[in-house]
Amino acid sequence: MEFNERPELNERDKALKYVSRLLDKASKDPKGNQKDINELLEVQKLINQKKYGLVWEEHAEKVDKEMETKIPVFIEDKNKRIDNGESKKINFILEGDNLHSLYLLEKTHNHKIDVIYIDPPYNTENEGFTYNDKKVDKNDGYRHSKWISFMQRRLVVAKKLLSRDGIIFISIDDNEYQNLKLLMDEIFGEEKFVTNFIWRRKTGASDAKGIATITEYVLCYCNNPNKKEWNSIFKQNEQSYDEKRYRYKDKYYNERGPFYYDNLDRGGLNYSDSMNFGVKAPDGSIVYPNGRTSFVNDGWIWKWGKDKIKWGFENGFLEFQQSNKKANGWALKYKNYLNVDNSGKLKVRSAPFKNLITSVINQAGTNELKGMFENKTPFSNPKPVELIQFLVSLCNKKDARILDFFAGSGTTGQAVLNLNNKDGGNRTFILATNNENGIAENITYKRLKKLSEGYTTSRKISEIIFQKKLTISSLKNMNVTLDKIEKVIKKNNGKYQKIVKKISDNTIQVIGEYSKGTLMPQIQFNMRYYKTDFVRRDSGNLEMDLLRNVKKLIELGNEMSIKDLHAAIVSRQSEVKKLNLRGIKRVYMRGRVHIMMSPDEKNRYYLSGVQIIDVPESLFGEELQGWI
Known part of the structure; x- marks a missing residue:
């Protein structure tokens, strides 16, 4: 039977048809009440009214309907294993339709993913996208609604996968930006919208008509709606602070760095008599907040209490300065040091990153692939590694789980590996992609295989290792920036064949370069x-069929092999007694086998400290409902 992808009936359609039937019945009834008819007409009008938000005609999708009769499972291609042994954690490539992969990831990674990055099809007029094995082009009247239906199914699952503080980044351009923003607000919640990154993907477009479009977007949402926690969820920019403020030095410079002064008294804070007291000045006079010479409740207080002020003088954090602006002739000031807080504890000054990305252009992505694939371009418009690396690095977790379910050429995988190399992180990635035109096997996998083995570059490869926007403030303190640059160069000395400095778009950059023919390290x-x-x-034996595929899901969910997990799988009653429990911490057991265990058998497992986890109930419980 030919698959019909016509728009599906939705709740609004059902409601309208129901009201229409009631109206038809009421109008034919000779005793019909006009008041009822009028009220039904009003209900019909309300249902038909345009509501705020995204409204589209939902379309059926083959891969979605397929799961009504078939359950997706994973099989491993053992010939494509990459084992290096230094880390027990495992990364994954999932080949197949990403909706099937997401279906299984919902079982293994519910609320476990820290970062999702996706680069979905942009649905441009010329390229369109593939829907139900057909190309959707500009002549398709349902072009936009098919794209929204396609994205909606996948994003609903994506939300379930994100951890409490999880972050999702989605690349997009003008074709579907407005639809994607409304869709994301609907699925994730408008309150979870963080920002829209503006990425300058190229520097010019001389063949453009009217106005040259040189930007794309990256929508960013955080699963945690509490904005007060975002500064700890997102990494802060440690190179972004006002250096010119820290212009003074004292005897503590080597340990605390430079500092600036600030007044210790404040008005408008929560007033308390206990914070409104006199402090002895160098001339023996007593000074009060707001330049007073006596106690008055005018709303002004000291920021610090008596004990801390005593500590501040003893440790060089406080200083009296003569002032003709104060009635008492003195200003009590505290020192804001660059490298410590006002309790003397080490502190790294930082500020949030900005939502403008200008340091990397799209051509870099093509050059990177050419450098790995004999100067050929096996994938059109791959995203640059530097772009994804920057986005992933914004998650303030060095052991984050990263998911890309539109993995394409595998840029996200390389970005994660590069970032781990750079900062010593232990992040892992899951890349889901189809194998259309051999993408998964011949590009995604081969790219990562080359990284694991080392490869010889077929063209020059560049990597930004330091950059700073030039501002009036940074120019006045250029010696500080130059010191940082020298430290970066020293740290990376020997890693690259060449390190160059350049200024581009008012940004100073330090770039590490590998020339053509360089053997890249593993x-x-x-x-x-x-x-x-x-x-x-x-299937006549559904439970056992599913059990045969449990091992892959357990390893996927834990990012470790069954052996490294110190785990075992028990599917039959005979295996309960035979299993050697030495070194075993947990056993994944078929539910009915667990129920049939004798008291002695249960006691043996209990005394050995073994945890029993029922399978397939823990992974395929929904699929087996009503089967047994």
């Missing part, structure tokens, strides 16, 4: 390659 990581397969729901 990156140590572990990876598994899974392919989507299916189990029929009408």
Whole structure:
């Protein structure tokens, strides 16, 4: 039977048809009440009214309907294993339709993913996108609604995968930006919108008509709606602070750095008599907040209490300065040091990153792939590694789980590995992609395989290792910036064949370069390659069919092998007694086998400290409902 992708009926359509039937019945009834008819007409009008938000005609999708009769499972291609042993954590490539992969990830990674980055099809007029194995082009009247339906199904699952503080980044351009923003507000919540990154993807477009568009966007949402916590969820820019303010030095310079002065008294704070007291000045006079010479409740207080003021004088954090602006002739000031807080504890000055990205252009992505694939371009318009690396680095977790379910050429995987190399992180990635035109096997996998083995570059490769926007403030304090640059160069000395400095778009950059023919060093990581397969729901032995695929899901969910997990799988009653529990911490056991365990068998597992986890109930419980 030919698949019908016409718009699906939705709740609004059903409600309208129901009201229409009631109206038809009421109008034909000779005793019909006109008041009822008028009220039904009003209900019909209200249903038809345009509501705020995104409204589209939902379309059926083959891969979605397919799961009504078949259950996706993973099989491993063991020939594509990458084992380096330095880390027990495993990364994954999932080959197949990403909706099937998301279906299984919902079982293994519910609320476990820290960062999602996706670069979905942009649905441009010329390129369109593939929907139900057909190209959707500009002549398709349902072009936009099909794209929204396609994205909505995947983003609903994506939300379930994000951890409490999880972050999602989505690349997009003008074609679907407005639809994606409304869709994201609907699924994730408008209160979780963080920002819209503006990425300058190229510097010019001389062949443009009217106005040259040189930007794209990256929408960013945080699953935690509490904005007060965002500064700890997102990494802060440690190179972004007002250096010119820290212009004074004292005897503590080597440990505390430079400082600036600030007044210790404040008005408008929560008033308290206990914070309104006299402090002895160098001339023996007693000074009060707001330049007073006596106690008056005028709303002004000291920022510090008596004990801390005593500590401040003893440790060089406080200083009296003569002032003709104060009635008492003195200003009590505290020192804001660059490298410590006002309790003397080490502090790194920082500020939030900005939502404008100008340091990397799209061509860099193509050059990177050419450098790995014999100067050929196996994938059109790949995103630059530097772009994804920057986005992933904004998550303030060095052990973050990263998911890309439009993985394409595998840029996200390389970005994660590069970032780990750069800052010593232990992040892991999951890349889901189809194998259309051999993308998964011949590009995504081969790219990561080359990184694990080392490869010879077929063209020059560049990497930004330091950059700073030039401002009036930074120019006045250029010696500080130059010191940082020298430290970066010293740290990376020997890593690159050449390190160059340049100024581009009012930004000073330090770039590490590998020339053509350079043998790139290996990156140590572990990876598994899974392919989507299916189990029929009408299978006569559904439970055992699903159990055969449990191992892959357990390893995927824990990012470790069964061996490294100190775990075992028990599917049959005979295996309960035979299993050697030495070194075993947990056993994934078939539910009915667990129920049939004798008291002695249960006691043996209990005394050995073994945790029993029911399978497939823990992974395939919904699929088995009503089967047994």
